[in-house]
Amino acid sequence: MNFLRKKIDSIKPHFTEGGRFGKFRSVFEGFETFMFVPDKVTYKGSHVRDSIDLKRTMTVVIVALLPALVFGAYNVGLQHFRSSGAEAGLFQMFWFGFLKILPLIVVSYVVGLGIEFIAAQIRGHEINEGFLVSGLLIPLIMPIDIPLWMLALATAFAVIIGKEVFGGTGMNVFNPALIARAFLFFSYPAWMTGDKVWIEGLTKGQNIVDGFSGATPLALLAAGDTTHIPSFMEMFIGTIPGSIGETSTLAILIGAIILIITGIGSWKIILSVFAGGLSMGLLLNAFAVNPYMELPAYYHIAMGGFAFGAVFMATDPVSGAQTEKGKWIYGFLIGVLSIMIRVINPAYPEGVMLAILLMNLFAPLIDYFVIQSSINKRLKRAKVASKN
Amino acid sequence: MSTREKEPLFSAKNLKLFTTPLGRDNPITVQVLGICSALAVTVKLEPAIVMALSVTIVTAVSNLVIAAMRKSIPDRIRIIVQLVVIATMVILVDQFLKAFAFDVSKQLSVFVGLIITNCILMGRLEAFAMANKPWPSFIDGLGNGAGYGFILIVVAFFRELLGSGTIYGYPVLAKLGIYTSGYENNGMMILPPMALISVGVIIWIQRSRDRSLIEKK
Numbered sequence: 001m002n003f004l005r006k007k008i009d010s011i012k013p014h015f016t017e018g019g020r021f022g023k024f025r026s027v028f029e030g031f032e033t034f035m036f037v038p039d040k041v042t043y044k045g046s047h048v049r050d051s052i053d054l055k056r057t058m059t060v061v062i063v064a065l066l067p068a069l070v071f072g073a074y075n076v077g078l079q080h081f082r083s084s085g086a087e088a089g090l091f092q093m094f095w096f097g098f099l100k101i102l103p104l105i106v107v108s109y110v111v112g113l114g115i116e117f118i119a120a121q122i123r124g125h126e127i128n129e130g131f132l133v134s135g136l137l138i139p140l141i142m143p144i145d146i147p148l149w150m151l152a153l154a155t156a157f158a159v160i161i162g163k164e165v166f167g168g169t170g171m172n173v174f175n176p177a178l179i180a181r182a183f184l185f186f187s188y189p190a191w192m193t194g195d196k197v198w199i200e201g202l203t204k205g206q207n208i209v210d211g212f213s214g215a216t217p218l219a220l221l222a223a224g225d226t227t228h229i230p231s232f233m234e235m236f237i238g239t240i241p242g243s244i245g246e247t248s249t250l251a252i253l254i255g256a257i258i259l260i261i262t263g264i265g266s267w268k269i270i271l272s273v274f275a276g277g278l279s280m281g282l283l284l285n286a287f288a289v290n291p292y293m294e295l296p297a298y299y300h301i302a303m304g305g306f307a308f309g310a311v312f313m314a315t316d317p318v319s320g321a322q323t324e325k326g327k328w329i330y331g332f333l334i335g336v337l338s339i340m341i342r343v344i345n346p347a348y349p350e351g352v353m354l355a356i357l358l359m360n361l362f363a364p365l366i367d368y369f370v371i372q373s374s375i376n377k378r379l380k381r382a383k384v385a386s387k388n
Numbered sequence: 389m390s391t392r393e394k395e396p397l398f399s400a401k402n403l404k405l406f407t408t409p410l411g412r413d414n415p416i417t418v419q420v421l422g423i424c425s426a427l428a429v430t431v432k433l434e435p436a437i438v439m440a441l442s443v444t445i446v447t448a449v450s451n452l453v454i455a456a457m458r459k460s461i462p463d464r465i466r467i468i469v470q471l472v473v474i475a476t477m478v479i480l481v482d483q484f485l486k487a488f489a490f491d492v493s494k495q496l497s498v499f500v501g502l503i504i505t506n507c508i509l510m511g512r513l514e515a516f517a518m519a520n521k522p523w524p525s526f527i528d529g530l531g532n533g534a535g536y537g538f539i540l541i542v543v544a545f546f547r548e549l550l551g552s553g554t555i556y557g558y559p560v561l562a563k564l565g566i567y568t569s570g571y572e573n574n575g576m577m578i579l580p581p582m583a584l585i586s587v588g589v590i591i592w593i594q595r596s597r598d599r600s601l602i603e604k605k
Contacts, residue, residue, distance in 0.1 A: 147570060161585060165592065187576040 008032055027117065030127035054169075058132040060264045064255035065136055065312065071251040072244040073097035076144050079241055080200040085209035097144075100200050101244060104139035107148050111155040112138070119164050130169030130176075130318075131159065137177035137312060140245030141305065141353075142184070143197035145204075150188055154180040174360045175319045178353055185353070193349065195219060198241035216241050218304045218342065222349035226291040235302040246308040249301065256311040265315040268324065269331040273310035276335020277301055284343055292343055300339050309338070309352035319360040323370040330366055334359045397523065405527045409535035411598075416539040417591045418601060421507040425499055426540055427583040433556045435495045436544030438485070440537025444530060446477045446503055447512055451529030454517040461518075470513045471504070478503045508532055543586045551577030 014021050015028035033055055077093030088096070112131045120127045138155055162179035163172045185192045195215035196202040202214055213220075217229040217240060230240050238248025246252075259265030281297025288294040300306060314320060314334050321330035334355050341351025348354065395401070415421045422443075429439045450473045454461070461469050482500045485493040493500065503509070512532050517525040548554055553561035553573050561567065576582050595601045 149570070150572075165588075183576065186579060187574045188572055189575060190572075 027121070027127060030117075030120075030129075055129045055132070057264055058129045060262050061133045061259065061312070062136055064258040064264075065133075065140065065245070067251035067254040068140060068245040068248060068308065069101070069136070070094070071238055071248040072140060073101055075238055075240075075247055076100055076200055076244060078239060079198070079214070083199050083202065083208045083212050083214060084206060085212075097200075100144055101139060103148060104142060104144075104146070104151060104244075105136065107151050108138045108155050109135040111152045112159050115156060115159045115164070119168065123168075125168065128169035130163070134158070134176045134180075138180045141177060141181050141243050141308065143192060144200045144244055145197045145202065146184070146191055150184060150191060154183045154187075157183045170318055172318055174357055175313050175316045178313055178357055178360075181353055182357060193219070195241075198243070214241050216304065216349070218349040221292050221295065221303075222346060224291065226295060232296075232299060232302060235299070243305060243308075246305040249307040252307045252311050259311065259315065265311065266317075266320070266327055268327040269315050269320060270310055272328045272331030273306075273314050273335040273338075274301060276332035276337075277306060277310075277339050278335070279332075280336045280339035284339070300342070304342070304350045305352045306338060309356055310335070313352075313356050314359075316360075319363065321363040321366050321370075323367045326363070326366040326370045329370075330359055330363055333362075402524055402527050405524055406531035406534070409528075409531040410538060411535075411594075412601070414535045414539065414594075415508045415511075415532050416536055416587065417594050419508075419511070421511055422536055423584075423587070425502065425506060426536075426543065426587060427580045429496060429499050430540055430544040430547055430583050430586075431551065431578055432495075432548050432554075433541065433544045435492055436540045437537075438489065438492045439496060439499065440533070440540045442481045442485070442500060443503055443506060443508070443536055444533025446474065446481055447509055447533040448526050448529035450474050450477050450509060451512055451517040451525040452522050454513050455520055455522040455525035458518050458520075466518065467510075470510065474504055474509050474513075508536055539587065539590060542590065543583055546586060547577045547583060550574050551582075 012028070012032075021028070033053070074090070074094045074097055076097030077088065077095070078097075080096060081088040081093060109131075112135045116131050117127060119125075135155075138151070138158070142151060158176045158180035162174055162176040163169065166172050181192075191197055191203075195213060198216060199214040202208065208214075213228075215223075217235060220226075220229050229235075234240060235247075236249045238250060240247050256265065256270055260267045260270070277300055278297050281295075281300045284293040285295075285297055310331075314331060321327050334352075337355035337358060338351045341348050341354055345351070409415060412418065416423065416426055425439065425443075429435045450470070453473050454470055478501065481503070482493070485496070485500060512529060516528045520528070545555070548556075549560070551574055553559060553567075561571070561573075
């Protein structure tokens with residue numbers, strides 16, 4: 001480590017203003033703070049600098065995503081070998097899936113970070129770490145068979161239109177990873193829905209064994225089939241077809257625990273999304289007019305991207321609600337809308353993505369009303385006090 | 389007044405009336421008028437071109453007519469007079485399209501009739517034709533129609549090329565054999581949100597080239 005420190009210090013002068021590579025200052029700083037905790041201290045006034053900066057916040061989220069990623073890799077292999085009927089061991093399945101996921105992750109990071117670097121140089125800003133998490137989130141919410149050029153296009157769209165036009169990291173209205181998914185969902189629906197894209201090899205015409213179906217539980221339900229869906233336990237563990245990282249509610253909950261313990265993700269949002277989803281599920285049960293509505297409410301939590309959205313997308317501190325009361329409202333409405341879109345709108349088998357994007361849009365409004373109501377409350381108190 | 393030298397028809401000032409709406413004072417990207425139809429008719433090039441021509445003709449001729457009678461229009465009822473002129477022009481254009489270009493007319497459907505409500509028309513009549521002579525007003529109408537049409541055609545070009553893989557109905561991408569390499573048409577380009585984003589990108593490009601257009605904070 002000492003060697004690295006010395007090396008960085010020795011080339012540092014070149015990258016200061018007026019130095020040989022002065023223009024690439026932000027690139028240098030980006031790499032320096034990636035290796036070492038920034039040694040910036042305040043010299044004036046009584047400020048305390050917390051050593052947990054944006055980069056370290058993002059790293060914690062990535063660690064929290066790892067269980068979902070590892071399970072996702074295993075599940076990609078599992079589904080593939082199930083569909084082809086071949087025998088394979090646990091590690092072989094994981095390795096197969098890992099090799100399939102790796103290109104997606106590489107493409108997403110190269111394209112996204114490339115645009116971030118260029119934008120930072122043009123604007124003379126520091127390089128933001130905002131994409132570290134988005135770059136991993138994007139592959140995790142994709143079907144495994146998505147063509148790489150589509151992924152690259154969606155990532156570019158998400159970073160440029162979803163983030164940079166608003167001013168970069170911390171200024172975006174919508175969650176960039178969900179923008180990427182929404183872009184693909186509306187642009188190339190054939191690659192984002194159906195019963196082939198979720199399993200490696202099916203879109204390339206691979207043979208499948210008799211009786212195997214690559215349809216997700218949500219697709220089955222949207223088609224009105226409630227008898228063939230997997231058991232709750234299977235969906236909770238995650239051995240079902242689906243987007244790479246979203247199938248295992250268990251792995252996602254491990255990530256949620258990491259986020260909550262470290263204080264990075266808001267437990268209020270996570271809890272209220274689940275509460276909203278459950279209440280909407282119970283409400284639908286009460287009015288059950290078709291088999292889909294009769295489905296036990298807790299099934300909804302384990303299906304599709306609900307848990308993933310609740311833990312990793314809704315808790316995005318930039319696009320979510322900021323006020324404490326607002327977080328409850330914001331999360332609850334995400335849960336309610338997700339299940340409502342899922343069950344009531346036949347055009348969209350899954351509603352989590354749209355629900356979160358919609359509530360991203362409403363988050364500032366929720367915050368506004370929460371702040372106004374507390375201002376009004378205090379004004380009232382002040383008036384009463386002045387009268388006495 | 390009578391001693392003043394007669395201005396030539398295509399003086400620099402008059403030409404400027406035509407060129408500024410194409411760039412610096414574009415009705416869509418700078419004044420942000422007429423957005424509704426820009427989103428609706430830009431899925432394909434053909435309707436966009438027809439729409440651009442229709443709006444140009446209606447704007448120019450209404451500008452001319454209103455400017456010619458600007459002194460005899462009572463101020464209180466000027467809006468309704470302007471509307472009568474616009475409506476007459478629009479009906480003429482609509483009937484003309486139905487007679488000679490029925491297919492396009494069907495594609496444009498209600499949007500030809502809705503030219504009446506196009507903000508650019510009323511905007512130009514109020515802002516220019518009511519205070520200027522007929523000939524400059526006519527040029528101003530042509531310029532604004534062209535500025536509107538220019539953006540429409542650019543947006544429609546990209547939406548048709550990326551969304552349907554054709555240019556003016558000609559399957560360019562299929563002829564080039566791009567589909568065999570795994571390329572697919574982008575379904576989102578055909579949806580209205582992409583028209584809005586395209587217009588936004590054009591505004592972005594224009595403002596980064598001409599920084600004086602950026603509002604002061």
